[in-house]
Amino acid sequence: MKAGRKKKRFFLPDGMNMTILALIVFLSAIGLVMLYSATSYNDFIRHAGNSFYTTWKQLLYTVLAFGAMFAVSRIDYHIWRKLARYLYPAAVILGITVLFFGKEVNGQKRWFAIGPLSFQPAEFAKLTLIVTLASLMDFYYEMLKYYRVMMICALAALLIVLPVISANLSSGLILAGVAFVMIYISSRKRAVFVCAVAAAAASVVIAFQTGLLEKVLDAYQMDRIYAWFDPMAYSSTNGFQTVQGLYAIGSGGITGRGLGESIQTLGYLPEAQNDMIFSIICEELGLVGASSIIVLFLMLIWQMEKVAVSAPDFFGSMLSCGIMAHVAIQVLMNIAVVTNTMPNTGVSLPLISYGGSSVLFFMIEIGILMNVSTRIKMEQ
Amino acid sequence: MHWGRVYQKQNIVTAAIVVTVMGCVLIGRLAYLMIVCSDEYYALAEELHTRERRIKAARGAIYDCNGVLIATNRTVCTVSVIYNQMTDREEVIRVLCQELDLSEETVRKKVEKYSAREIIKTNIPKETGDRIRAYDLAGVKVDEDYKRYYPLGSLASKVLGFTGSDNQGIIGLEVSYESVLKGIDGRILTLTDAAGLEVDDAAEERVEPIAGNSLYLSLDVTIQTYAQQAAQKVMEKKNAKRVSVLILNPQNGEIYAMVNVPEFDLNAPFTLLQEDVSMTSEEKQDALNQMWRNHVISDTYEPGSTFKTITAAAALEEGVVTVTDSFHCPGYYIVEDRRIRCHKIAGHGAENFVQATMNSCNPVFIQVGLRLGIDRFYHYFEQFHLLSKTGIDLTGEAGTIMHRPERMGDVELATVSFGQSFQLTPLRLLTTVSSIINGGYSITPHFGVEVRSADGSSVHKLKYETGERVLSEEVSRQMREILELVVSEGGGIKGSIEGYRIGGKTATSEKLPRGTGKYISSFYAFAPADDPQVIGLITIDEPEGIYYGGTIAAPVMREIFDNILPYLGIETTGLEETPSAP
Numbered sequence: 001m002k003a004g005r006k007k008k009r010f011f012l013p014d015g016m017n018m019t020i021l022a023l024i025v026f027l028s029a030i031g032l033v034m035l036y037s038a039t040s041y042n043d044f045i046r047h048a049g050n051s052f053y054t055t056w057k058q059l060l061y062t063v064l065a066f067g068a069m070f071a072v073s074r075i076d077y078h079i080w081r082k083l084a085r086y087l088y089p090a091a092v093i094l095g096i097t098v099l100f101f102g103k104e105v106n107g108q109k110r111w112f113a114i115g116p117l118s119f120q121p122a123e124f125a126k127l128t129l130i131v132t133l134a135s136l137m138d139f140y141y142e143m144l145k146y147y148r149v150m151m152i153c154a155l156a157a158l159l160i161v162l163p164v165i166s167a168n169l170s171s172g173l174i175l176a177g178v179a180f181v182m183i184y185i186s187s188r189k190r191a192v193f194v195c196a197v198a199a200a201a202a203s204v205v206i207a208f209q210t211g212l213l214e215k216v217l218d219a220y221q222m223d224r225i226y227a228w229f230d231p232m233a234y235s236s237t238n239g240f241q242t243v244q245g246l247y248a249i250g251s252g253g254i255t256g257r258g259l260g261e262s263i264q265t266l267g268y269l270p271e272a273q274n275d276m277i278f279s280i281i282c283e284e285l286g287l288v289g290a291s292s293i294i295v296l297f298l299m300l301i302w303q304m305e306k307v308a309v310s311a312p313d314f315f316g317s318m319l320s321c322g323i324m325a326h327v328a329i330q331v332l333m334n335i336a337v338v339t340n341t342m343p344n345t346g347v348s349l350p351l352i353s354y355g356g357s358s359v360l361f362f363m364i365e366i367g368i369l370m371n372v373s374t375r376i377k378m379e380q
Numbered sequence: 381m382h383w384g385r386v387y388q389k390q391n392i393v394t395a396a397i398v399v400t401v402m403g404c405v406l407i408g409r410l411a412y413l414m415i416v417c418s419d420e421y422y423a424l425a426e427e428l429h430t431r432e433r434r435i436k437a438a439r440g441a442i443y444d445c446n447g448v449l450i451a452t453n454r455t456v457c458t459v460s461v462i463y464n465q466m467t468d469r470e471e472v473i474r475v476l477c478q479e480l481d482l483s484e485e486t487v488r489k490k491v492e493k494y495s496a497r498e499i500i501k502t503n504i505p506k507e508t509g510d511r512i513r514a515y516d517l518a519g520v521k522v523d524e525d526y527k528r529y530y531p532l533g534s535l536a537s538k539v540l541g542f543t544g545s546d547n548q549g550i551i552g553l554e555v556s557y558e559s560v561l562k563g564i565d566g567r568i569l570t571l572t573d574a575a576g577l578e579v580d581d582a583a584e585e586r587v588e589p590i591a592g593n594s595l596y597l598s599l600d601v602t603i604q605t606y607a608q609q610a611a612q613k614v615m616e617k618k619n620a621k622r623v624s625v626l627i628l629n630p631q632n633g634e635i636y637a638m639v640n641v642p643e644f645d646l647n648a649p650f651t652l653l654q655e656d657v658s659m660t661s662e663e664k665q666d667a668l669n670q671m672w673r674n675h676v677i678s679d680t681y682e683p684g685s686t687f688k689t690i691t692a693a694a695a696l697e698e699g700v701v702t703v704t705d706s707f708h709c710p711g712y713y714i715v716e717d718r719r720i721r722c723h724k725i726a727g728h729g730a731e732n733f734v735q736a737t738m739n740s741c742n743p744v745f746i747q748v749g750l751r752l753g754i755d756r757f758y759h760y761f762e763q764f765h766l767l768s769k770t771g772i773d774l775t776g777e778a779g780t781i782m783h784r785p786e787r788m789g790d791v792e793l794a795t796v797s798f799g800q801s802f803q804l805t806p807l808r809l810l811t812t813v814s815s816i817i818n819g820g821y822s823i824t825p826h827f828g829v830e831v832r833s834a835d836g837s838s839v840h841k842l843k844y845e846t847g848e849r850v851l852s853e854e855v856s857r858q859m860r861e862i863l864e865l866v867v868s869e870g871g872g873i874k875g876s877i878e879g880y881r882i883g884g885k886t887a888t889s890e891k892l893p894r895g896t897g898k899y900i901s902s903f904y905a906f907a908p909a910d911d912p913q914v915i916g917l918i919t920i921d922e923p924e925g926i927y928y929g930g931t932i933a934a935p936v937m938r939e940i941f942d943n944i945l946p947y948l949g950i951e952t953t954g955l956e957e958t959p960s961a962p
Contacts, residue, residue, distance in 0.1 A: 250422055253418045287414040294406060332402050
């Protein structure tokens with residue numbers, strides 16, 4: 001009896017938020033099914049009839065990531081306060097070195113290749129940023145009302161964000177967004193943030209209108225903005241992926257073609273297993289299925305919000321906030337890109353898109369959040 | 381440990397609410413894309429995903445009046461290679477070089493080109509296609525296709541016409557019966573992946589083609605062949621520019637033959653008769669159009685003396701002249717200030733109207749025309765449908781070029797009376813002459829008789845306007861008698877055949893501008909003269925040497941009639957029949 005209880009506690013510690021776990025498992029399962037649907041045809045052709053090639057790989061990553069999550073959820077989250085000291089400089093250095101020594105994929109140095117494994121420092125940077133900012137804010141808890149502290153936090157974030165943003169705009173934007181949300185939550189000066197958002201939006205518009213944006217952004221990034229305005233006009237070049245995604249979404253209709261019935265996965269939609277997987281969900285499961293996925297993610301956000309609000313201490317709360325912000329921004333950005341609500345930029349859909357390091361770091365974050373949720377019950 | 385200020389927890393809730401709102405906006409956006417834009421994107425996606433392959437419908441065949449096949453389809457093959465499906469490229473190159481008689485370089489270039497489908501050669505014979513198919517090479521496709529084929533080559537080329545690359549009619553009957561012959565293409569819709577490969581287990585939507593209808597003509601290959609040979613012979617003998625022959629049934633308008641030599645090869649319609657490499661493409665197109673031109677229906681000419689038939693019929697019908705009226709021809713006739721000469725300068729002297737017609741005497745016909753007057757004469761033009769098109773089932777028929785009545789003076793009237801100063805097509809002339817000698821009713825000349833579905837299950841007879849009375853039966857009879865005399869004793873005597881009652885009229889028209897020595901010699905004849913079953917008109921354009929219609933055109937028609945009258949089953953008159961035994 002005692003041993004059994006102990007075993008149960010090892011995998012599912014008392015007080016762990018079971019709703020979050022259920023949502024994560026469910027979304028991962030949907031992700032794997034959709035991934036199979038999106039990749040089986042091309043895998044069958046490219047990998048000698050093995051239509052499970054990509055799916056098996058992702059299943060392996062997912063199992064590893066779940067293991068990591070359970071392990072992390074067992075570790076007292078306060079350890080991250082100490083680790084932040086080492087993780088932060090590591091993230092900054094990795095972010096800079098990848099710019100020079102990274103493996104070039106599609107003209108962008110974003111990856112470190114170690115043997116058969118490849119690793120994106122940007123994913124590591126996301127985790128580090130959350131941990132670092134939460135530690136800093138906890139450290140300056142009594143002085144959070146001062147602009148000074150906000151500046152320190154912003155500067156600390158900037159050191160991580162800058163190298164990443166120069167290699168990978170979308171990851172940089174996610175990092176900046178996470179930092180922004182965390183600083184906003186910790187601060188009382190709401191008006192400043194509202195102004196900041198307005199000013200940022202205005203400056204982008206002005207920069208675009210005056211042509212300044214063209215000088216700041218790379219040519220390919222500008223082309224993506226033009227393709228955003230009128231994807232059909234660029235349907236053979238920069239708008240290609242967007243247009244193919246829209247075909248998939250539009251042809252889904254209300255109830256979709258049915259699971260496994262996507263036609264856009266037959267090589268029409270590039271990267272269907274990756275950033276554009278949501279459009280395959282739309283095509284196969286229709287508006288009903290796609291909306292359900294969004295609702296599931298929103299439920300996950302609200303569960304995270306519950307953990308953040310009732311966390312045992314401020315550090316735990318800020319960790320949860322950062323993780324919540326990360327998930328929320330990435331989900332919203334991905335779906336916005338797929339539906340051409342914003343310009344095309346490579347953001348994967350958490351738990352569903354194909355990708356090893358992304359799912360691993362994401363699950364570590366969930367593990368941290370789980371540990372925070374465990375502590376709530378223990379305190380009470 | 382108690383932590384947190386109220387505003388921080390409020391901020392967390394705010395952040396979650398903002399995220400929720402944004403999530404809902406995205407659901408709204410999705411709803412817009414997937415409900416409002418759904419049809420549009422679905423259609424675009426469908427267009428992208430499916431490959432439509434057309435299955436050509438077989439074009440309908442064309443038969444002559446005896447069921448002789450004159451236009452049909454031949455199966456030809458197109459050989460193409462699909463890069464992704466080829467396993468042994470060297471073998472493919474070797475086989476294709478050998479079978480298609482192409483250089484290795486050409487084939488190699490196409491075989492090694494990375495493309496979805498590369499066509500190696502089109503229009504190869506079916507036997508070659510079958511041989512290549514027998515090798516069973518992966519990635520080599522042999523598709524069958526139809527190509528129009530004319531078994532009789534150049535026979536009636538300008539009448540039949542030919543088809544273009546899309547199997548659509550370009551000239552002739554192929555154009556005017558396009559909707560009958562065309563058929564409805566079928567199609568196969570297959571789902572393909574982005575590389576253009578067909579998805580194996582996807583359902584195929586197949587719509588079967590419907591073959592075009594068969595067209596049965598009044599054209600008689602035998603008569604057409606006789607006429608074409610005769611025309612060819614006289615063209616060569618007289619070194620003429622061209623010779624046209626038109627033979628039809630004056631009772632119902634069915635055309636038996638329409639010859640325009642030189643004809644061209646329907647199986648190679650884009651090959652000029654005299655190939656000239658220095659031609660620009662524009663010049664070549666002009667030359668082709670000229671070669672394809674059906675002069676019998678598309679070109680007008682001054683009919684000359686053959687038109688006296690119409691003047692005579694109008695005058696007799698109107699009663700301004702009777703067959704016994706006497707005239708005197710001094711060799712000329714003065715109209716206003718003009719002295720119009722007869723072809724016989726010395727004059728025909730005293731003659732009655734019948735003799736005048738046999739002599740083809742211009743002064744007499746001028747007088748008859750003047751007796752009719754402009755208004756009455758014009759009235760008969762209209763009554764004989766001379767001013768409108770015949771309505772033949774061919775495209776490109778030219779209209780008659782005639783003076784307007786208010787612009788017509790006596791001089792014009794005088795010249796029109798013997799067939800000058802206006803133009804019409806040979807077809808128009810012969811159609812009107814037919815209605816004058818057939819008992820006096822109008823006909824519509826035509827080729828198409830019957831349309832049958834490809835399997836013969838349904839037959840549709842084509843109908844034409846006919847039977848409107850344009851001349852009294854009595855005058856028609858008189859005209860037949862006069863015209864029979866023209867052949868038996870008059871200017872058309874070289875057109876007579878012993879044992880047959882033949883009517884006809886000759887003409888020699890000087891081409892415009894006058895004085896260049898260029899003539900069109902013509903002659904029309906019909907038989908039997910008392911009940912015409914067949915009428916033919918020959919026009920010889922720019923003959924060299926002797927150019928009189930009675931001398932050079934009449935013998936040709938005689939030769940044709942000599943062959944076709946027995947063929948048509950027209951019996952010789954017992955009276956003049958040569959005894960079979962001495």
